[in-house]
Amino acid sequence: MKLKMSDIADMAHVSKSAVSLALNGKPGISEDTRQKILGIIAEQGYTPLRKSHKDIETGIGEVTFLVVTTSGVVQNNYQSLPFFNDLISALSTNVNHLQGSLRTVTIQADDLNEKIDAVARTSHHGVLVLGTDLTKKQVMLINEQLHNVVFLDTYFKEINADFVTMDNYQGAQLAARYILSKGYRDIGYFASDKLISNFNGRRRGFHDALSDAGVHITNDHFYYISPTELEPQGLKLSSYGKNLPKAIFCEDDYIALRLIKAAQKEKITVPDDVAVMGFDDIYGATLISPELSTIHVPAEQMARQALHQLQGQLESSNWNAQKTLVATTLVQRQSL
Known part of the structure; x- marks a missing residue:
């Protein structure tokens, strides 16, 4: 049975309006509550329902967010880490603005070769890949098997693919x-x-x-x-x-x-x-x-840029791979 917003609300012990605020990146809930809701959404692979058939036809469609878990940084509890929660929140919000939905698919690194074909068969509107822990060989495999793909949070200059990461x-x-x-x-x-x-x-x-x-x-x-x-x-x-x-x-x-x-x-x-x-x-x-x-690290800008590059691939057969490094800024506080 397809999950509803009310199901996510029940799991998080919050109201449906709180789930909506978290999905759309709007104020009105605490940061802890937002991260809790987004963590459950990522874990359950929840896809928000669209309001009308017109939205589906004119929007970006269902975008796949592929997460390859490892024994490194991106482990099974990756959604509990604040940076990844910020990134997921920004992606969800921006995909919603494009009248689309975000579907999360999680694969263990050891199963990548076996399961990447299933991802290809079910991803019709592009794939955003959380590439934090991916090796060069894994990136090449995903890039060869999937059409319309952008890698987030990693960068290999020698691979002809779309990347978006911080500088x-x-x-x-x-x-x-x-x-x-x-x-x-x-x-x-x-x-x-x-x-x-x-x-x-x-x-x-x-x-x-x-x-x-x-x-x-x-x-x-x-x-x-x-x-x-x-x-x-x-x-x-x-x-x-x-x-x-x-x-x-x-x-x-x-x-x-x-x-x-x-x-x-x-x-x-x-x-x-x-x-x-x-x-x-x-x-x-x-x-x-x-x-x-x-x-x-500007997670919001990284999310927008990744979707811009994904749209470019979807809209043009002549799209050339783009590698984007998003500049960072200094935050001066009291520890130094």
């Missing part, structure tokens, strides 16, 4: 220059222990910006940590002793928030004892004290 290199350079402008030279780097294209771009951008200023991160100031774990257990800053850097850049906000929590637990003051900066500007960055200085 990770530019964002990390922005972060490095800001840290340097605050007078820091003893700088540490908390890197993801799961290497994906996004983190690789951030790593290169940060390194190059420091090198231009004659500053280098020593091996004992370069650390690896989970990119999605928020709790401080297992992270003991006191073990670094006097070797703890004065400022630390984290490859994403989850790492940064975990670092601040660990510092607070060990009575290490942020930013006086150690300054911290993140990347992504997730909702939780403003819920911690001190609030997190970070790099803002």
Whole structure:
């Protein structure tokens, strides 16, 4: 039986109007409630009903949102992570504005070869792929099997396909220059222990910006940590002793928030004892004290651009693949 809006409302323990507000990106509900509703929508694969046959005929139609889960960043609970919730919300809102609907299909990476053909058979109005964890080989497979496809949150310059992602290199350079402008030279780097294209771009951008200023991160100031774990257990800053850097850049906000929590637990003051900066500007960055200085990623603009490129493919047989890097911005708060 096809899910109704009332079913989603019952699952989330909210009203139907709250579900409508969440779907359309409108104010009137808390951010926690919005993320809860969107998480259930993504998990259940709910598709909003269109109001009339005319809407279906004139709109973009049913767009498939393909999520390939892995043991990396995009795991089965990916919709609980704020950045992905923001992206899903922006995609849902913009598809609705185009008089279409968004259908979510989730496949485990190990089953991709077996199930990609079924996605091709049932996707008639284009596919948006969450490519965060995808390897070059997986992207090539999807691009060969699917017609009218745009990859989000990843980028491979050597593949002739449509990509939309944040400019990770530019964002990390922005972060490095800001840290340097605050007078820091003893700088540490908390890197993801799961290497994906996004983190690789951030790593290169940060390194190059420091090198231009004659500053280098020593091996004992370069650390690896989970990119999605928020709790401080297992992270003991006191073990670094006097070797703890004065400022630390984290490859994403989850790492940064975990670092601040660990510092607070060990009575290490942020930013006086150690300054911290993140990347992504997730909702939780403003819920911690001190609030997190970070790099803002424009999920809404990424969603609009991805749909623009998908429409271009649907409307023109002469569409040339387009690779879009959306610039990021600096968010100055109190952690640095």
